[in-house]
Amino acid sequence: MSSVDAEGLLGMGNDVWPMVHAERAALIADLGQLGDDRWETPSLCAGWTVHDVMAHLVDVALTTRIGFVVDMVAARLDFDRQNARGVRRARGASPQETFARLRQLASRTSTPPAPLDTRLVEEVVHGEDIRRPLGLTRSYPEEAVRRSLLQQAATSAKFGGAKELLTQVRFTATDADLSIGDGPEVRGTMLALLLAASGRKIALDELGGPGLRAVRQVS
Known part of the structure; x- marks a missing residue:
């Protein structure tokens, strides 16, 4: 990726x-x-x-x-x-x-x-x-989720983003050609990564990889 x-x-x-x-x-x-x-x-x-x-x-x-x-x-x-x-x-x-x-x-x-x-x-x-x-679901357009994730990756935690977190771990999408950050890998769909980058703990069970422990510690 x-x-x-x-x-x-x-x-x-x-x-x-x-x-x-x-x-x-x-x-x-x-x-x-x-x-x-x-x-x-x-x-x-x-x-x-x-x-x-x-x-x-x-x-x-x-x-x-x-x-x-x-x-x-x-x-x-x-x-x-x-x-x-x-x-x-x-x-x-x-x-x-x-x-x-x-x-x-x-x-x-x-x-x-x-x-x-x-x-x-x-x-x-x-x-x-x-x-x-x-209990509702939406199939979001890929570009909307991608751009949202990139924005959260560039946004400080004090404004609800994950800029600091992504100096410790690397987010890798399993449903797109996208990898962001530096450190042990965290894998999941772009939507799950976006929610995790936005501090939503509910998405953590949808993620995997050696970097997940670090994400749990800051969530």
């Missing part, structure tokens, strides 16, 4: 938006079939329900560069506090109200001051945060 320089292959242009919009549309289609009793299901995000993650995606879709800076100042530069404030702001009086907001925002292209591929990470990873606890 080929070695990949994660920072060198990140998407830099507006070509990411069709993929972002496709992921939003797919999640909206899945959530449109959800019964009223499923919205409070715990998601893969600690302390957040499915409804909360949906509210976060509404907040993410509305975020602008200036708005993000203002929010971070108000949150005293605490990223987790900023996210929590955003969920409270975006969450409607009912799941149906929040869902309606998500539908209305599906085609937006606003973004915080971050690489555009982080918008794709938000949709794919949070899509799994919602789908897995609900």
